[in-house]
Amino acid sequence: MQWININNLEQVDTIKNASGYSVIFKHSTRCSISLMTKRNFELDWEVIPENTPLYFLDLISHRDISAYIAETFQVHHESPQVLLIKDGECILDSSHSDISAEEIAESISA
Template identity: 70%
Template sequence: MNWVNLTSVEQLEEIKNASGYSLIFKHSTRCSISLMAKKNFEFDWDVIPSDTKLFFLDLISYRDISNHVAEVFQVTHQSPQILLIKDGECILEASHSDISAEEVAEVIAA
């Protein structure tokens, strides 16, 4: 699996309008906790169905998009943070040590 860099509002609108599952990983490049959460997530991400679109948001470089994510999906901004989107709605949000590829896979399988 590979990350798709989330770098534009247009991509965010595509995620909002897409059918199926998309995941946004909001990452701070200045935070060691965020780096650890990302590494742990990537270590286990093979449990997530391969047709799930995985988006990576560098929120230091793209703070405006990060703010837009919070607004569009009605979540409180956190870092690190994952949002699992299904058919335009955020159905799972987790941050810090609660970020889990296994939980994402379980929600998708349910």
């Protein structure tokens, strides 16, 4: 699997308007906890269905996009944070040690 970098607001709108599932991982490049969480997620992400887009946001470089994601999907900003989007709605919002590729895969399969 491979990350799709989010670097503009239009990409968030595309995710919002897409049908099916998408995952957004918000990462702070200045935080060791965020780095560890990202690595653990990547070790397990093969359980997520292959056709699920995995979006990555460097929120230090793109604070405006991070704020837009929080507003668009009606979630409280956290870092690290993962959002599972289904048909334009956030159906799962996890942060820190609660981030789990298995939980995302289970939610998609349910």
